[in-house]
Amino acid sequence: MSNNDSTSNTSSADxxxxxxxxxxxxxxxxxxxxxxxxxxxxxxxxxxxxxxGRIRKLHPVHxxxxxxxxxxxxxxxxxxxxxxxxxxxxxxxxxRHMPFPISSEDRDQWLLCMVSALRAMQLPEKVIExxxxxxxRTADWMRNKPDPEGSAKGLNTVSxxxx
Numbered sequence: 001m002s003n004n005d006s007t008s009n010t011s012s013a014d015x016x017x018x019x020x021x022x023x024x025x026x027x028x029x030x031x032x033x034x035x036x037x038x039x040x041x042x043x044x045x046x047x048x049x050x051x052x053g054r055i056r057k058l059h060p061v062h063x064x065x066x067x068x069x070x071x072x073x074x075x076x077x078x079x080x081x082x083x084x085x086x087x088x089x090x091x092x093x094x095x096r097h098m099p100f101p102i103s104s105e106d107r108d109q110w111l112l113c114m115v116s117a118l119r120a121m122q123l124p125e126k127v128i129e130x131x132x133x134x135x136x137r138t139a140d141w142m143r144n145k146p147d148p149e150g151s152a153k154g155l156n157t158v159s160x161x162x163x
Contacts, residue, residue: 021080023127031080034121039071041117049116055109058100094141101145110139 024034043063046052059066069084073091076082084091114135118128 020127020131021075021078023123024078024121028080032075035075035078035080036071038117038121039067039074041120042070042113043067045113045116049113052109052113055106055113058102058106093138094144097142098144102142103145104143104147106145107139107143111135 021031021035024038025031043066046056046059047063069088072084072087076084111132115128115132118131123131
């Protein structure tokens with residue numbers, strides 16, 4: 001999908017991975033703690049690594065609310081309980097992200113934060129690769145700003161695979 005497409009009833013953002021929450025623990029409590037840990041590792045990376053300053057600036061100064069909403073969303077997206085929709089309604093990710101200019105570079109920074117967080121969780125590499133494919137599809141759908149002429153438009157998959 002191009003970043004000029006209008007929103008539709010279905011999108012690649014709706015494509016969820018197949019219950020990877022099982023890799024976060026053997027009980028529902030452990031799984032939810034794993035989702036929380038992933039969210040915290042993700043935002044810690046974004047907040048502490050100056051390489052991600054561009055996407056950090058798209059977030060509020062205090063990340064507590066962002067962390068909580070992402071945790072609620074990610075719980076259901078990863079195959080656990082739907083904690084987001086009862087509080088906030090349908091995620092409508094693209095619509096909710098429209099106020100923020102998101103280019104390919106922003107998408108790539110977000111993805112690199114996420115792969116760093118997933119690796120810190122020491123998940124099996126095949127799980128990380130599968131999740132990153134799903135995250136890429138969703139993050140790519142969030143793009144709403146044209147890329148500058150001559151910029152790199154594709155994520156460096158070597159960075160994601162860690163090679």
